[in-house]
Amino acid sequence: MKFSYDWLADFVDLSGITPVELAEKLTYHAFEVEEVSTYGAKIVGPITAGKIISIEPHPNADKIRLTRVLINDTDTYDIVCGASNIEVDQIVPVALPGSIVINRHDNSPLPIKKSKIRGADSNGMLCSASELGISTDNSNNGGIYILKDSNIKLGTDLIDLLNLKQDYILHIEPRSNRPDVLSHYGMAREIAAIFNLPLKEPKTNINEFSQFQEAFIDLDINIENKEDCPFFSLCGIKNLTDINTPSLIRHRLEAIGVRSINFIVDITNYVLHEMGQPMHAYDYDKLDNSRAFLVRRACNEETITTIDNRLRKLNSTNLVIANNQKAIGVAGIMGGIESEISNSTQNVILESACFDARSVRQSSRSLGLSSDSSLRFERGVIKHMTLNSLNRALYLILNYSIASNPNIKYSKVFQTGDLNEQTNRVSLSFKDLDNTLGVSIDTATVESILNKLGFSVIDKNQFEISVQIPLHRLKDIGESIDLVEEIARLYGYNNIPLEPLETIDHIPHNQNISDKVKENMVGFGFNEIWTSSLIPKKRSRNTDIQVLNPVSQDHEYLRSSLIPGLIQAFEYNLARQHKDIFLFENAYVYKHDSSITSTTLDLKSTGVSQILSLAALCFGSNERQNWLNLSQETTELSFFRLKGILENILVNLNINLNLISWDSCDNEYLHPTRQASIIYNDPSRKIKLGHIGEIHPKLAIDYNTKQRLSLFEIDLDAVQGLIFKDSFKSIANTPFVNRDITIDCDTIISHQSIKWAIISQNYDKLTNLELVGLYRPSDNIKSLTYRLSFQDTSKTLLAQEIDEIIEKIRLNLIEKFNVSFRGL
Amino acid sequence: MTDQEISTQLQSIKKEALTALSHCDTLDLLENWKQAYLSRKSKFNDILKNLGKIGDVDTKKTIGELANTIKDELLKTFDEACTTLNAKFLNEQIQKEAIDVSLPGISYKPGHYHPLSQICQNIAQIFSSLGFEQVFGPEVETNYYNFDALNIDADHPARDEQDTFYTSIAPHVLLRSQTSTVQIRSMEKTRPPLKIISIGRVYRNEEINARKYPIFHQVEGLYVNSKVSFGQLKWTLQKFINAFFERDLKIRLRPDFFPFTEPSAEVDCECPFCDTKGCKTCGHKGWLEILGCGMVHPNVLKNVGENYQGYSGFAFGMGVERLAMIKYGIYDIRYFYNNDLRFIGQF
Incomplete structure (x- = not known):
């Protein structure tokens, strides 16, 4: 929101306070001022109103003329002018030598001095609107700014009259709990408290104009539901003439970004930004002259065309103002176009009302329409300002009209509803205040701060103070902590001293599984990625949780796997010429227990489990391109390289690999014969940890490359539950013996089944078993070489003892798998 | 012989x-x-x-x-x-056997942490040294934990302002819009005193641009004890900011409004890149907006039950992406989620 420094100064004396100082104090005691900008160029006088008394052709030029201008009773100036819209007797702005206006070609400062133009003396300049930094008036586009008000006295200083002063705009985003500062008057009240200055009230005394009051109209107001609209007031004005919006009003509105429309509409907007009270004006002649106004909920199928010229379908959430059965405005949001004020409007009904915040919010949402007006009603207008604001609007209209329009009349105010509000008192204990802030603030300071903010002290003793809440703070003040905040911010957050925390009595153990896993993955040459947990439908599974109001279709489902994100990141990088891509992500995935329905769910539960997952993708090699040509890619390398890394991760997490099995699996995006599910088996349980595989060849076609892509994903929460910290085992000094055995078997028999067949027998001298060789003598036979390690911790093993174990192994394997042993 | x-x-x-x-x-x-x-x-x-x-x-x-x-x-x-x-x-x-020792070494390509990971670990470490235990909370949340328990009532404009994502599961199930949910969950689980931080993902329905992304990460801190003061909050944040930027920086606080804290403040620190002279990182303001904080609102303590009666606390929250962008001079939030290896490889 924009606030005009000049406007604020109407209500609080800002002399001696620069806009920057004001912004700084506001920022540290109330609301952040995001920016201070200037509005309007720096115009320097003397610029006066002058009357053109003659226009002669220039002897040496066609397009410029010689004018003589009278600037007071006696003094005339000869000025050369190039504009074509001037005529004798017009009153125009005259920049005299020494003044500075704006160069309309490049907006730079243009100093005015006596000069000769093509041989003719020119002692100043007649100015256009843009040369004075005011927005171009539609009537004299590009020409000299003709002052319409014929009553202007010659020689009048136009800097003040046209409000040509440079203004400063404070950009402030008031907080949602402070509807009382959504206006210049409200903000000035805050400034007055901070600087300890008196607050000046806006002029609302219409009794000054009592001779213009007349009972020319009788209005009838009905409110269907007092909760939707606690207060509603109207006032009629007749015999308006088309007058220009006074430049002060227009200038200030434009300075804060509000477009000037016409006198009446500008006044209603001005009052909104000055008092914080939204106003509306109806062209009474367009209302079928019906005197009955009804505030009611819209009927279904009812429509209205709002002043933005859009037809809107209404429903029962929309509160409307109806006249003669017909909706003429959406309450608190926008008026209807039929009764819109125009330049030719003569008779007006002004409305100032108090609409319920929730009702306006719902109405605004259902129409998808918000306005300066609805924004204020939604936050809650200050009820007692309603009538004040109506009077203020009336005051301004009369004040600016009567000089040129002695026939103007206004009616009395017609109102329905109650403006009285219950005020509350609130108490604050001085001890609580000091404890909360960590500083002792003396009671006199406390009292003075509360007074400045408009709280009146009802009662006080050495322990506590009781105050009455001012009417404009009923929305955000209700309990003692609210007073603590008010006192703290006026005292100054930055004046509260630092206080060390007491000695740390608890050392957290923060090493978590993620830190460890990430360290490992990075160590293995993987790059960590963070992907969006919201994914598009095409990458989701049909059990994934759907977001009802997604920001886009790319973010519609909550992922149940990290794989889609990995693949997306892979594709992104592949398209950017990366040849070897090693990625991992360690993040949450989300699974909804579909047995829990929304009806069985209590309001504190979601039925969703959040699982910490680790997924990795490898494509190509993680070795650097080397000049020794060491690496040899086979198609299987990708899978086994990734599997090796996963095994290392599990070992580093203290998972016993001998309890992990790599079983068949049917993930549809993985290669059907190159994928495995990773299962943890111990005698008591079987837990699926995840899966690993090469990407399905049909998906890999898109990648247009011969390199293989492998992926795994594991459930780290499940893994964490299996971590077993072994205690130290003493080291045996007896020698160990390695024996290699080579087995020929059918290719369908897996390494895993052979390995398990051996280790499940628990031969106590067999300490390790490792596959050291594999080759395929023919298509359906494979030959596996295992290195068996034997050790007896108490003595040196005899060859005979080892032979006996190997013989048992041989018989066992022959029986189970019909293998043959080479060399035995 | x-x-x-x-x-x-x-x-x-x-x-x-x-x-x-x-x-x-x-x-x-x-x-x-x-x-x-x-x-x-x-x-x-x-x-x-x-x-x-x-x-x-x-x-x-x-x-x-x-x-x-x-x-x-x-x-x-x-x-x-x-x-x-x-x-x-x-x-x-x-x-x-003489070799050309100047030939390049044979090695693996090094992996890289995502910059957000490094920032998160850094933050967790600093707060750990101040005695804050790291805790985690769910991202799929309920109206209760995301709003009601945090003193944000049904009509509160904050519920509009935050533009929360709702899910197909049930009308009260949403994607949390702030990590403050963890405050409530931790207090429900643990008796005071409580001293925690939680770093996690939050969601807001905002159009994607250089500054905004519908998912981002926050750090939430909470300290509740029998007598916790605003002065202690300032001390804690001062220590954190010095540690995070690895130098002593002045801080200043501005009033702000959060429904779950009162008094509430926004904290700025001197821009470490220009010594408050004004530069691109601080938007030529000389100061950087770092975090929001305040004293835990009495209603929040009331909402978690009688274990917390008579206690007071402070809470603070900050954006991980924002801190990373400041620390590394990254000007577009989308870099964090594109996962371009040319980006990640720099960290």
Whole structure:
């Protein structure tokens, strides 16, 4: 929101306070001022109103003329002018030598001095609107700014009259709990408290104009539901003439970004930004002259065309103002176009009302329409300002009209509803205040701060103070902590001293599984990625949780796997010429227990489990391109390289690999014969940890490359539950013996089944078993070489003892798998 | 044979042996020489074997001594020859194996942490050293934990402002819009005193641009004890900011509004990149907006039940992406989620 420094100064004396100082104090005691900008160029006088008394052709030029201008009773100036819209007797702005206006070609400062133009003396300049930094008036586009008000006295200083002063705009985003500062008057009240200055009230005394009051109209107001609209007031004005919006009003509105429309509409907007009270004006002649106004909920199928010229379908959430059965405005949001004020409007009904915040919010949402007006009603207008604001609007209209329009009349105010509000008192204990802030603030300071903010002290003793809440703070003040905040911010957050925390009595153990896993993955040459947990439908599974109001279709489902994100990141990088891509992500995935329905769910539960997952993708090699040509890619390398890394991760997490099995699996995006599910088996349980595989060849076609892509994903929460910290085992000094055995078997028999067949027998001298060789003598036979390690911790093993174990192994394997042993 | 003859013979064997030794230029030849001259089957040994037959004790002694001297000398010379030859071979090998040490090393491509990970770990470490325990909370949340328990009532504009994502599960199930949910969940689980931080993902329905992304991360801190003050909050945040930027920076607080804290403040610190002179990072303001904080609102403590009656606390929250963008000078939030290796590789 924009606030005009000049406007604020109407209500609080800002002399001696620069806009920057004001912004700084506001920022540290109330609301952040995001920016201070200037509005309007720096115009320097003397610029006066002058009357053109003659226009002669220039002897040496066609397009410029010689004018003589009278600037007071006696003094005339000869000025050369190039504009074509001037005529004798017009009153125009005259920049005299020494003044500075704006160069309309490049907006730079243009100093005015006596000069000769093509041989003719020119002692100043007649100015256009843009040369004075005011927005171009539609009537004299590009020409000299003709002052319409014929009553202007010659020689009048136009800097003040046209409000040509440079203004400063404070950009402030008031907080949602402070509807009382959504206006210049409200903000000035805050400034007055901070600087300890008196607050000046806006002029609302219409009794000054009592001779213009007349009972020319009788209005009838009905409110269907007092909760939707606690207060509603109207006032009629007749015999308006088309007058220009006074430049002060227009200038200030434009300075804060509000477009000037016409006198009446500008006044209603001005009052909104000055008092914080939204106003509306109806062209009474367009209302079928019906005197009955009804505030009611819209009927279904009812429509209205709002002043933005859009037809809107209404429903029962929309509160409307109806006249003669017909909706003429959406309450608190926008008026209807039929009764819109125009330049030719003569008779007006002004409305100032108090609409319920929730009702306006719902109405605004259902129409998808918000306005300066609805924004204020939604936050809650200050009820007692309603009538004040109506009077203020009336005051301004009369004040600016009567000089040129002695026939103007206004009616009395017609109102329905109650403006009285219950005020509350609130108490604050001085001890609580000091404890909360960590500083002792003396009671006199406390009292003075509360007074400045408009709280009146009802009662006080050495322990506590009781105050009455001012009417404009009923929305955000209700309990003692609210007073603590008010006192703290006026005292100054930055004046509260630092206080060390007491000695740390608890050392957290923060090493978590993620830190460890990430360290490992990075160590293995993987790059960590963070992907969006919201994914598009095409990458989701049909059990994934759907977001009802997604920001886009790319973010519609909550992922149940990290794989889609990995693949997306892979594709992104592949398209950017990366040849070897090693990625991992360690993040949450989300699974909804579909047995829990929304009806069985209590309001504190979601039925969703959040699982910490680790997924990795490898494509190509993680070795650097080397000049020794060491690496040899086979198609299987990708899978086994990734599997090796996963095994290392599990070992580093203290998972016993001998309890992990790599079983068949049917993930549809993985290669059907190159994928495995990773299962943890111990005698008591079987837990699926995840899966690993090469990407399905049909998906890999898109990648247009011969390199293989492998992926795994594991459930780290499940893994964490299996971590077993072994205690130290003493080291045996007896020698160990390695024996290699080579087995020929059918290719369908897996390494895993052979390995398990051996280790499940628990031969106590067999300490390790490792596959050291594999080759395929023919298509359906494979030959596996295992290195068996034997050790007896108490003595040196005899060859005979080892032979006996190997013989048992041989018989066992022959029986189970019909293998043959080479060399035995 | 006479003594004289024997000694002459020994001397001649010695001479012959030394000559032969000087021609041995491989380790095999040296071994053969040793067999020929110093083994049990050597001529030298043959002579010594016959020594026993000499009757005269003095003669026996003289010859014996001579023989031992010669044997020692031969052995010594042999050892020297071995050493020399080994040294020679080693030197040859070394010369032959010369490499161009300036060739590039053979290595694996290093992996990289995502910058957000590094920032999160950094933050967790700093708060850990101040005694804050790291906790985690769910991202799929309920209206209760995301709003109600945090003193944000149904009509509160904050519920509009935050534009929360709702899910198909149930009307009250949403994606949390702030990590403050963890405050409530932690207090429900643990009795005071409580000193936690939680770093996690939050969701807001906002159009994607250089500054905004519908998902981002927050750090939430909470300290509840019998007498916690605003001064302690300021001290804690001052220590954090100094540690995070690795230098002492002034902080300043501005009033702000959060429904779950009161008094509430926004904290700025001096821009560490320009010493408050104004630069691109701080938007030429000289100060950086770092975090929001405040004293835990009494209603929040009330909402978690009687265990927290009579306690007070402070809470703070900050955006991880924002801190990362400041620290590394990243100007577009989308870099964090594109996962371009040219980006991640820089961290």
